[in-house]
Amino acid sequence: xxTWIELxxxxxPGLWVTIKLTLLALGLGLPxxxxxxxxxxxxxxxxxxxxxxxxxxxxxxPGLIVxxxxxxxxxQVDVVLSAFLSAGVGLAFSTAAYTAEIIRAxxxxxxxxxxxxxxxxxxxxxxxxxxxxxxxxxxxxxxPLVGFSIILYQGTSLAYAIxxxxxxxxxxxxxxxxxxxxxxxxxxxAMYAVVSLTAxxxxxxxxxxxxx
Amino acid sequence: MNHPPQPLLExxxxxxxxxxxxxxxxxxxxxxxxxxxxxxxxxxxGKSSFLRSINWLEPPCSGTLTFDGSTFRGLRDGGVSKRQxxxxxxxxxxxxxxxxxxxxLSALENVVLAQVHALGRSKAEARERALxxxxxxxxxxxxxxxxxxxxxxxxxxxxxxxxxxxxxQVMLFDEPTSALDPEYAMDVLVxxxxxxxxxxxxxxxxxxxxFAAEVADRVVFxxxxxxxxxxxxxxxxRDPQHERTxxxxxxxxxx
Numbered sequence: 046x047x048t049w050i051e052l053x054x055x056x057x058p059g060l061w062v063t064i065k066l067t068l069l070a071l072g073l074g075l076p077x078x079x080x081x082x083x084x085x086x087x088x089x090x091x092x093x094x095x096x097x098x099x100x101x102x103x104x105x106x107p108g109l110i111v112x113x114x115x116x117x118x119x120x121q122v123d124v125v126l127s128a129f130l131s132a133g134v135g136l137a138f139s140t141a142a143y144t145a146e147i148i149r150a151x152x153x154x155x156x157x158x159x160x161x162x163x164x165x166x167x168x169x170x171x172x173x174x175x176x177x178x179x180x181x182x183x184x185x186x187x188x189p190l191v192g193f194s195i196i197l198y199q200g201t202s203l204a205y206a207i208x209x210x211x212x213x214x215x216x217x218x219x220x221x222x223x224x225x226x227x228x229x230x231x232x233x234x235a236m237y238a239v240v241s242l243t244a245x246x247x248x249x250x251x252x253x254x255x256x257x
Numbered sequence: 258m259n260h261p262p263q264p265l266l267e268x269x270x271x272x273x274x275x276x277x278x279x280x281x282x283x284x285x286x287x288x289x290x291x292x293x294x295x296x297x298x299x300x301x302x303g304k305s306s307f308l309r310s311i312n313w314l315e316p317p318c319s320g321t322l323t324f325d326g327s328t329f330r331g332l333r334d335g336g337v338s339k340r341q342x343x344x345x346x347x348x349x350x351x352x353x354x355x356x357x358x359x360x361x362l363s364a365l366e367n368v369v370l371a372q373v374h375a376l377g378r379s380k381a382e383a384r385e386r387a388l389x390x391x392x393x394x395x396x397x398x399x400x401x402x403x404x405x406x407x408x409x410x411x412x413x414x415x416x417x418x419x420x421x422x423x424x425x426q427v428m429l430f431d432e433p434t435s436a437l438d439p440e441y442a443m444d445v446l447v448x449x450x451x452x453x454x455x456x457x458x459x460x461x462x463x464x465x466x467x468f469a470a471e472v473a474d475r476v477v478f479x480x481x482x483x484x485x486x487x488x489x490x491x492x493x494x495r496d497p498q499h500e501r502t503x504x505x506x507x508x509x510x511x512x
Contacts, residue, residue, distance in 0.1 A: 162357035165346060167375045167423070
């Protein structure tokens with residue numbers, strides 16, 4: 046217990062980096078996911094197919110490979126990002142792909158009659174999507190998106206591999222000085238869990254509120 | 258025989274197919290301004306498909322539609338441009354069996370939405386007009402409710418108000434009362450009758466024979482994707498000439 050208290054100040058800045066990384070990945074990735082989801086329902090196959098390929102690559106390739114590609118691969122074509130930005134961009138790519146799939150499912154769940162009503166009211170296809178389909182789809186995908194965000198939050202620990210000073214790497218570095226690996230890693234795990242479970246509880250309370 | 262006035266809307270040889278399966282065969286219909294036409298017939302007769310082809314929700318594979326001086330050609334005969342399509346839909350209102358109100362918007366917002374985004378009216382103007390239309394269908398009190406908090410009959414009248422707010426020249430009704438309890442259906446039928454009395458041009462797919470007989474000027478009986486018989490409403494329903502029509506009406510009246 047006393048070891049945990051000693052370690053806590055060392056790990057706390059890591060937690061902050063982890064949260065910033067999660068927010069960056071969501072902030073960049075989620076809007077891209079919405080756009081990809083919209084385009085994956087486009088009438089033209091020349092738009093639809095490339096989008097589906099991008100989404101399937103994003104979901105199919107392990108996040109760690111994406112991070113390495115951004116951090117080690119992009120400099121070969123003279124795009125050099127800091128470790129933090131590389132992690133953010135890489136995780137945002139995976140986020141875009143996964144959230145696109147979640148939102149696509151939400152869009153598919155909007156009754157076709159509502160789209161027909163929008164068309165019959167002479168709304169343009171873009172207005173139909175923006176004003177009728179998307180607002181309904183977003184309501185049904187809030188819970189799965191919160192679930193994904195929590196997995197993403199835990200997944201930011203991959204950034205350890207490209208030496209971003211996030212929570213896991215803070216814990217690991219602290220332990221490699223004191224050799225208290227057990228204490229450092231369980232404390233880091235607990236810090237991940239507390240934020241995850243709090244977010245889950247908040248999301249659950251929100252969704253119950255909406256039902257009532 | 259007196260000559261009918263120039264038709265407002267004329268469908269010629271409309272064919273509709275799903276996958277290779279043809280469901281509407283060469284249906285033609287001319288609609289005069291102010292005319293109320295009921296489309297009746299058994300399920301699968303192609304009534305709804307034909308109705309939905311008039312605002313291109315179901316693009317016909319061949320045939321033409323003439324409306325307000327413009328000609329719209331079926332997919333095989335050249336199709337229509339996006340701009341043409343939006344023009345057509347701006348002038349034709351539609352009411353669906355399942356109401357299809359937007360569930361995330363209040364009654365008022367449902368009626369406002371397309372006024373602002375399709376017609377470019379200001380929000381204040383659209384709101385004013387929406388209130389007027391909702392009052393007109395007897396729903397001044399539900400303006401701020403979500404559709405899910407309204408009865409089926411109220412929802413369908415909101416849907417009618419939503420279509421009327423765009424100043425359509427023609428209103429299409431696709432089995433507007435089939436999803437409603439008889440009591441609520443009556444509210445909707447009363448609203449539709451008043452609309453007819455006010456001179457709105459209407460095409461109504463319905464199983465309500467009383468409505469067809471009393472409100473419609475003309476009845477078109479369809480079966481197996483074709484027009485079997487058409488004529489003045491009261492006469493056709495009282496005294497159908499074609500055997501297929503007689504069989505259908507006997508079955509419907511016997512219920």
